Amino acid sequence: xxxxxxxxxxxxLLTEAKKSVDEAEVFFVKATxxxxxxKQKKVNLATTSExxxxxxxxxxxxxxxxSSTNDPGQWRECLSAAIASGKLSTAQEWNGLPQPAHLxxxxxxxxxxIRIEPNIVIDxxxxxxxxxxxxxxxxxxxxxxxxxxxxTLANTEGVRYTDKHTGVSLSLxxxxxxxxxxxxxxxxxxxxxxxxxxxxxxTFFAVESDNxxxxxxxxxxxLLSPLAYGDLLGNVFVPALNGRNVHAGRSRLAQxxxxxITDSQISMYDDPLIKKASASMRWDAxxxxxxxxxxxxxxxLKTFAYDLKTAYRFxxxxxxxxxxxxxxxxxxxxxxxFIVDGKRGIVDDERVIYIHNVVGAHTAxxxxxxxxxxxxxxxxMDGGEFDIPLRSAMLSGxxxxxxxxxxxxxxxxxxxxxxILPSVKINKQHIIGK
Amino acid sequence: xNAMPKIHYFDLRHVTGQVTHIxxxxxxxxxxxxxxxxxxxxxxxxxxxxxxxxxxNYKPCHGKKFDALLESASSLSSITQGNVILxxxxxxxxxxxxxxxxxxxxxxxxxxxxxxxxEQAARHPSVVNxxxxxxxxxxxxxxSDSSGNEFSYExxxxxxxxxxxxxxxxxxxxxxxxxxxxxxxxxxxxxxxGEKAAGIAVTLLDAAIPKGGKMRAVLDPELAGVFAHxxxxxASEGDLIHEGNSVLKGKTGQKIGNDTLTIVxxxxxxxxxxxxxxxxxxxxxxxxxxxxxVINAFLHNRETLxxxxxxxxxxxxxxxxxxxxxxxxxxxxENGDAAEHEIFEECKNGIFLKGSRGGQVDPGRGxxxxxxxxxxxxxxxxxxxxxxxxxxxxxxxxxxxxITLCGNDKTxxxxxxxxGGQSVPVSDGAPHILLIDAVVGGSGVD
Numbered sequence: 001x002x003x004x005x006x007x008x009x010x011x012x013l014l015t016e017a018k019k020s021v022d023e024a025e026v027f028f029v030k031a032t033x034x035x036x037x038x039k040q041k042k043v044n045l046a047t048t049s050e051x052x053x054x055x056x057x058x059x060x061x062x063x064x065x066x067s068s069t070n071d072p073g074q075w076r077e078c079l080s081a082a083i084a085s086g087k088l089s090t091a092q093e094w095n096g097l098p099q100p101a102h103l104x105x106x107x108x109x110x111x112x113x114i115r116i117e118p119n120i121v122i123d124x125x126x127x128x129x130x131x132x133x134x135x136x137x138x139x140x141x142x143x144x145x146x147x148x149x150x151x152t153l154a155n156t157e158g159v160r161y162t163d164k165h166t167g168v169s170l171s172l173x174x175x176x177x178x179x180x181x182x183x184x185x186x187x188x189x190x191x192x193x194x195x196x197x198x199x200x201x202x203t204f205f206a207v208e209s210d211n212x213x214x215x216x217x218x219x220x221x222x223l224l225s226p227l228a229y230g231d232l233l234g235n236v237f238v239p240a241l242n243g244r245n246v247h248a249g250r251s252r253l254a255q256x257x258x259x260x261i262t263d264s265q266i267s268m269y270d271d272p273l274i275k276k277a278s279a280s281m282r283w284d285a286x287x288x289x290x291x292x293x294x295x296x297x298x299x300x301l302k303t304f305a306y307d308l309k310t311a312y313r314f315x316x317x318x319x320x321x322x323x324x325x326x327x328x329x330x331x332x333x334x335x336x337x338f339i340v341d342g343k344r345g346i347v348d349d350e351r352v353i354y355i356h357n358v359v360g361a362h363t364a365x366x367x368x369x370x371x372x373x374x375x376x377x378x379x380x381m382d383g384g385e386f387d388i389p390l391r392s393a394m395l396s397g398x399x400x401x402x403x404x405x406x407x408x409x410x411x412x413x414x415x416x417x418x419x420i421l422p423s424v425k426i427n428k429q430h431i432i433g434k
Numbered sequence: 435x436n437a438m439p440k441i442h443y444f445d446l447r448h449v450t451g452q453v454t455h456i457x458x459x460x461x462x463x464x465x466x467x468x469x470x471x472x473x474x475x476x477x478x479x480x481x482x483x484x485x486x487x488x489x490x491n492y493k494p495c496h497g498k499k500f501d502a503l504l505e506s507a508s509s510l511s512s513i514t515q516g517n518v519i520l521x522x523x524x525x526x527x528x529x530x531x532x533x534x535x536x537x538x539x540x541x542x543x544x545x546x547x548x549x550x551x552x553e554q555a556a557r558h559p560s561v562v563n564x565x566x567x568x569x570x571x572x573x574x575x576x577x578s579d580s581s582g583n584e585f586s587y588e589x590x591x592x593x594x595x596x597x598x599x600x601x602x603x604x605x606x607x608x609x610x611x612x613x614x615x616x617x618x619x620x621x622x623x624x625x626x627x628g629e630k631a632a633g634i635a636v637t638l639l640d641a642a643i644p645k646g647g648k649m650r651a652v653l654d655p656e657l658a659g660v661f662a663h664x665x666x667x668x669a670s671e672g673d674l675i676h677e678g679n680s681v682l683k684g685k686t687g688q689k690i691g692n693d694t695l696t697i698v699x700x701x702x703x704x705x706x707x708x709x710x711x712x713x714x715x716x717x718x719x720x721x722x723x724x725x726x727x728v729i730n731a732f733l734h735n736r737e738t739l740x741x742x743x744x745x746x747x748x749x750x751x752x753x754x755x756x757x758x759x760x761x762x763x764x765x766x767x768e769n770g771d772a773a774e775h776e777i778f779e780e781c782k783n784g785i786f787l788k789g790s791r792g793g794q795v796d797p798g799r800g801x802x803x804x805x806x807x808x809x810x811x812x813x814x815x816x817x818x819x820x821x822x823x824x825x826x827x828x829x830x831x832x833x834x835x836x837i838t839l840c841g842n843d844k845t846x847x848x849x850x851x852x853x854g855g856q857s858v859p860v861s862d863g864a865p866h867i868l869l870i871d872a873v874v875g876g877s878g879v880d
Contacts, residue, residue: 036514043513090462140674360793370643373803373825434648
């Protein structure tokens with residue numbers, strides 16, 4: 001495979017840009033996908049897509065301009081729009097786009113065996129339904145999709161990077177009486193997804209949660225599944241580690257660097273270089289080489305995430321944390337593979353309330369960390385076994401404060417989007433019964 | 435266009451347009467400019483289901499080229515296994531309301547200056563960050579189908595958000611105001627919105643966290659609108675009913691609320707969720723989901739109208755480049771006859787909840803949750819102590835009986851609603867309402 005496949009119009013674009021601005025950057029994505037959707041147990045809709053995204057950034061005397069289009073044939077108009085946009089933005093300290101680095105060329109999250117073909121998604125759907133048949137719940141909907149994309153980044157400093165990604169994604173929903181179950185799986189590698197398991201768990205949770213019992217309002221020890229924990233963490237805690245939010249006064253953690261902010265067994269880090277993980281990249285969305293970032297080490301807050309723009313403005317260094325939202329989106333601060341780690345052990349040996357999912361985590365207050373969410377597929381768990389399902393209750397608390405009460409992390413971790421998380425046991429959390 | 439003989443139906447929805455944005459954060463213009471998009475969806479229906487092509491950078495074509503696209507979609511649909519029949523629905527398009535001032539007639543420099551005025555208005559000694567965003571999206575939509583229907587229209591949606599963050603001794607609170615419209619440029623004379631966001635953020639620094647539990651609640655029109663959207667709207671979507679994933683399935687005619695309660699979705703009114711025609715070319719129309727407390731009708735596209743019945747099509751909506759789904763548009767609780775002061779007097783002791791940070795529903799289980807921006811404790815019919823971080827949850831089939839009074843001051847609020855990975859503009863609204871036996875979430879203690 002040739003590492004840099006010369007794309008003539010990108011070279012032309014950069015040459016043209018240099019006539020008007022100090023620096024320019026091109027981010028180009030080309031992606032194909034195929035998916036199938038279930039209505040109950042029958043495939044009702046099959047889709048293929050061919051998508052393009054071109055994002056251009058220009059920098060001139062510290063003013064950053066940008067534009068995007070999904071028609072690469074319109075790159076001249078897009079470049080003009082980016083240059084015009086730069087004239088509006090406020091000038092800032094700017095020390096240049098990244099220079100080329102000698103990075104390994106093998107992709108980290110590309111499975112060459114994945115073919116973007118309808119019959120493969122049909123096979124995956126069949127396996128999910130096979131798993132779903134293990135329990136007497138009705139399948140309501142589901143989907144399977146395969147995708148492949150090529151990402152190209154080039155800038156006027158000589159960076160020419162190309163990377164390939166693949167993805168497989170599965171989900172299934174089921175209902176039993178008035179009790180619902182949902183499960184999903186995703187990976188960059190076909191061998192890492194478990195379609196039978198997705199189907200089996202969706203119907204398991206629907207059946208097992210039926211005939212839920214009430215719970216009295218009070219303080220309880222809880223065990224959050226990676227799914228429930230990830231929902232709260234991603235909506236509140238992760239944005240507070242974003243350097244831009246920190247310097248803008250939008251992070252509760254802004255003044256806490258060097259302080260103990262979680263239980264001492266907890267570490268949180270971003271590892272962009274894990275082979276086969278969902279969000280692995282050797283370079284970030286603006287071409288800075290990526291590396292592991294230790295945000296929290298054994299409870300102590302060590303650092304925040306930065307892209308070039310925020311780093312230059314506040315005298316920091318980019319942590320290689322630039323990501324792009326969607327096709328042709330502007331770079332902003334995010335993470336690659338966000339991992340919560342620490343001493344692992346048995347977390348379900350004592351009686352505890354297991355919470356598989358929550359409803360409404362996005363309504364949490366991202367500044368203060370306060371939240372109240374409805375529980376979904378929650379159970380009294382005893383000796384590692386699901387005991388009594390809970391019908392309906394709310395969990396209220398503070399995402400930041402509850403990290404001080406973590407009493408255990410499960411042995412196993414699970415990928416939830418671009419986070420890799422264990423189940424987390426937290427003591428004395430407030431549950432409101434009905 | 436000539437359809438393949440084996441194709442039952444096809445349609446093409448091609449959307450081109452541009453998005454202009456301005457982001458001002460703590461007096462710095464972070465970014466400003468315009469981006470462009472061109473996206474098309476071709477759907478082909480066989481008896482067993484749909485084959486759909488999502489095409490970026492679509493160049494309109496006819497004859498053999500278009501037939502080849504239909505053939506690709508058709509061959510894709512051969513893997514489907516269902517039995518899809520389209521219900522009959524009237525076609526037609528409403529006029530798009532004219533704009534008082536077209537945003538395209540205002541230079542981006544002037545937009546930036548006006549937005550900066552709103553952002554600066556949010557400055558306050560206790561505010562550590564103020565941020566304002568402007569967004570303007572222009573979409574040219576072209577629709578055609580195998581029955582010979584053709585529609586084209588242009589929609590412009592524009593508006594702004596302003597955020598103020600106040601901080602004191604590690605206590606960080608926010609105030610957030612937003613105004614979005616289909617009626618044209620709305621950045622002029624809006625500094626008061628910045629001041630309001632700052633005022634709320636600063637006041638919240640001294641607000642208490644309520645103790646959760648069951649109590650009486652008064653909901654303001656914005657939050658009551660979100661209640662209608664989350665607690666009723668989603669569960670009435672025809673696709674969820676068809677899948678068996680809604681507690682409202684099979685409940686038509688059942689009384690689930692008081693006579694005062696009527697909940698409507700209407701894509702045809704000139705609010706932020708307005709569509710002149712739906713994404714399948716069907717004429718849009720008002721649907722009374724709950725009528726005087728009784729489950730009356732569901733929201734449908736042509737497919738779910740046929741498979742579920744009871745309701746009308748015209749509720750298919752789509753993001754550019756995405757296949758249409760059954761969606762809400764402008765969803766509201768109709769006015770009742772109670773005056774606002776009567777609602778507070780009737781509440782007597784409870785909580786007044788204002789504004790919305792969004793919500794979520796599990797329609798199959800019939801459980802919903804949504805969050806207020808802030809509120810006040812009500813003592814003897816009067817608002818007293820301010821509270822923050824308060825949410826509500828409940829069960830669809832029982833909670834609606836708890837709406838005992840509806841005011842006469844309905845107002846609509848713009849927003850966006852997510853479903854199936856697609857986000858579409860909507861508005862929600864209601865008058866002030868009284869909800870007894872509300873389950874309020876809060877981590878406060880006595």
